[in-house]
Amino acid sequence: MQDDKGSKGYHDVGGDPAGEIPKVDLPWLHWEKQVEAIRGLLGDGTRRIVSLDEVRRGFESFGIDKYNSLSFYRRRLEAMTDILIEKGIVTQAELDSAIKAGTTRWSNLDETP
Amino acid sequence: MTRFAVGDRVQVLALRKEGHVRVPHYVRNQTGSVTEYCGTYLNPEELAVGKTSGPAVDLYRVAFAQRLLWPDDLIPAQDTLVIEIYDHWLTPAQEADHAP
Amino acid sequence: MPHDHAHGEHEALIIEDEAGNIDAQIVVDALQQVLIAKGLLTAHEVTAAIAKLESPGLHLGAKIIAKAWSDPEYKERLLADGRAAVQELDIPVTEARIIVVENTAQVHNLITCTLCSCYPRSILGQPPSWYISKAYRARSVREPRRVLKEFGLDLPDDMKLVVHDSNADMRYLVLPEPPLDFKTLAATDLEAMVSRDHLIGVARDVA
Numbered sequence: 001m002q003d004d005k006g007s008k009g010y011h012d013v014g015g016d017p018a019g020e021i022p023k024v025d026l027p028w029l030h031w032e033k034q035v036e037a038i039r040g041l042l043g044d045g046t047r048r049i050v051s052l053d054e055v056r057r058g059f060e061s062f063g064i065d066k067y068n069s070l071s072f073y074r075r076r077l078e079a080m081t082d083i084l085i086e087k088g089i090v091t092q093a094e095l096d097s098a099i100k101a102g103t104t105r106w107s108n109l110d111e112t113p
Numbered sequence: 114m115t116r117f118a119v120g121d122r123v124q125v126l127a128l129r130k131e132g133h134v135r136v137p138h139y140v141r142n143q144t145g146s147v148t149e150y151c152g153t154y155l156n157p158e159e160l161a162v163g164k165t166s167g168p169a170v171d172l173y174r175v176a177f178a179q180r181l182l183w184p185d186d187l188i189p190a191q192d193t194l195v196i197e198i199y200d201h202w203l204t205p206a207q208e209a210d211h212a213p
Numbered sequence: 214m215p216h217d218h219a220h221g222e223h224e225a226l227i228i229e230d231e232a233g234n235i236d237a238q239i240v241v242d243a244l245q246q247v248l249i250a251k252g253l254l255t256a257h258e259v260t261a262a263i264a265k266l267e268s269p270g271l272h273l274g275a276k277i278i279a280k281a282w283s284d285p286e287y288k289e290r291l292l293a294d295g296r297a298a299v300q301e302l303d304i305p306v307t308e309a310r311i312i313v314v315e316n317t318a319q320v321h322n323l324i325t326c327t328l329c330s331c332y333p334r335s336i337l338g339q340p341p342s343w344y345i346s347k348a349y350r351a352r353s354v355r356e357p358r359r360v361l362k363e364f365g366l367d368l369p370d371d372m373k374l375v376v377h378d379s380n381a382d383m384r385y386l387v388l389p390e391p392p393l394d395f396k397t398l399a400a401t402d403l404e405a406m407v408s409r410d411h412l413i414g415v416a417r418d419v420a
Contacts, residue, residue, distance in 0.1 A: 005141040006129035014327030014378065015139040015183070018351040021363055022226045025341040030263075031238040037262035038245060041254055049253065053160035056329060057133035071227040072330065072345050074237055081244060087163070090247050098243035106239060135380050137327050139354060151310065154382045172381055179376075183355055191373040194354055197381035 010064040032073035039080050049089060055079045115171050115200075121147045122206035123175055125198055133161035136202050140194075144206045145177035148195060156199065171200040226346045270338040272404070273304050274386060274412045277336070279403035281313075282391040295386065299336060307335040308384040312377075315388045316417065320373045323361070323414035324385045325353035333384040341409065354378055364415040387414045 042050040058079025059067060070078060084090045117123060127141040128134075135157050153169035179192040229237060248254045277299055281288040291298035295311030311333060314322040326332065327350045332340040343349055352360050357376050358368055368374055377385050389411040395403060410416035 004129075005127040005138050007131070008138045011328055012137050013347055013351040014137045015355040016347075016351040018348040021343050021348040021352070021360065022346050023343055023363075024226060024228075025343065026226075026228065028339050029234060031234065031241050033263045033266055034241045034245065034259065036266055037259050038241070038248070038254065040266075041258055041262055042248075047253065048165070051160050051163075051165075053133060053157045054163065056157075057161035060133055069227065071229045071233070072342075074227075074229065074233070077237060077241055077244070081240075084244075089253070090244070090251070094247050095240075095243055098246050099240055102239040102243050102246075106235065135328060137378070137380065139327075151381075151383060154309065157381070172383075174383070176375075179374075186356065188358075189370055189374070191371075192357075192375070193373070194376045194378065196378040197383055199381070 009060050010067055011060050029073075035073050035077045035080070039076065042080070042084075049087070050080055050083050054083045058082045115150055117147045117150070117171075117173055117200075117203065117205075119147050119149060122208060123147055123173075123198075123203045124206045125175070126202050126204055128202060130158065132158060134158055136198060137196070139182060140175075140177065140196055140198070143177055143182060144208065145175040147173050148176045149174040151197060154199075156201075172197055173200070173203065174198075175203070226342055266334075267338075269304075269334065269336055271407070271409050271412075273302075274337050274409070275404035275407035276302060277304070277313075277386070278388060278407045278412070279400050281388055282395050282403055283400065288388070291388070304336060306333075308333060309382045310384070311336070311386060312383050313386045313388050314375070314377060316390050316414075318390070320375060321368055321414065321417055322385075322387045323353060323357050323374065323376045324379060324387060324412075325350060325376060326379045327351070327354055328380050331379040331384060333386055336386070337409065337412065340413075344413065361415060364410065366415060366417050368417075386412050389417065389419050392419045 039050060039052070039055060041047065043052060055076060059075045062078070067075065081095065085092055122144060123146070124144045125136065125140045125142065151172040151174060154172050155165065156167055156170045159167045174195050175198050176193045176195045179188045179194055180190055182194060245254065245259060249256060277291065280302065281291050287298065291313050292315060295313040296306050296308070299306050299311055316322055330340055330345040332344065349360065354376055357374055361368055379385050389407070392398070392406060406420040408416060411419060
């Protein structure tokens, strides 16, 4: 007899079958620290714009494909962005514009002899 | 006055709450013992949707016998799992006999 | 675009390749720029916040453990109120509470966070990648003894294994048993014996 326990999020993996634990310890990259730094600042006492709880809700709402295809810190970045857009703090257009400009700068760097 | 004291037998409710919750499925409907009262904290279910002005909720640590959590597995009787559960997810256990 | 490198029976850890890392750097820089333009952050604040994130690490955890081994009264305070005791050592703690769980001859403790990756970051820094992996999160609660075997730790059947799932506001550190000759060792020697694996609980014997 299996009681209905409500829907189970894809992040709720305790007890699920899984294979060998990948014994890696990856370096913490600059962009990853930047994600955490920005999230911490946005959630601090002076701002309270995005909390860790909201970020968690964010990545729990991605859908399983997006969740499974992103690295841990990319999930945090995407979730934080989703919440900021949801709350109207930033718009997708503003972000896209800044990303486009950044991509151009990056590719110009590549071309510099 | 908190609802539960250390040593109380409690059952974790299987609330069908949508959205962000911090009670994993593997402990829902399970019965364990309160090992510690942690104090009051803002409810993450509310914080996750930007509601920061709600009441703080009592948080307890609850220990479960691993054998009861995973009845199909071969586990030493003394092994336990301890997890943090908010008050509204707990109810007093109805039990005929007490597991360790 | 990030993609999954290792396809196989086991759940791999998603690791960004170079293109993924560059893409992510561009995106976070763009986000930062937009937030600065709106007056919500300054670049200086971000730099300072990053420096703060980089400062905790194993050395702080080792300091706490070595002190607990050498000073029984400190150890009692640490077990009673981990956050206050850690702050006694001028280690700033941002987590609401720190619970230190003590290994004994009869008990071994293992820490996990099945729902995400909760970890005492303000003391130890970022958790190791394997701690965040789906495989660790899924199996650490259900078959912890087999997980420990994968880390080279074979617990006796009659030892009690307590797994702590840090799913809410508490954060955990394991206090390993001291080495047999701990009374003769200097603090720096004791600190050198403590690894992150001991503090999470996937290792038990200290040198």
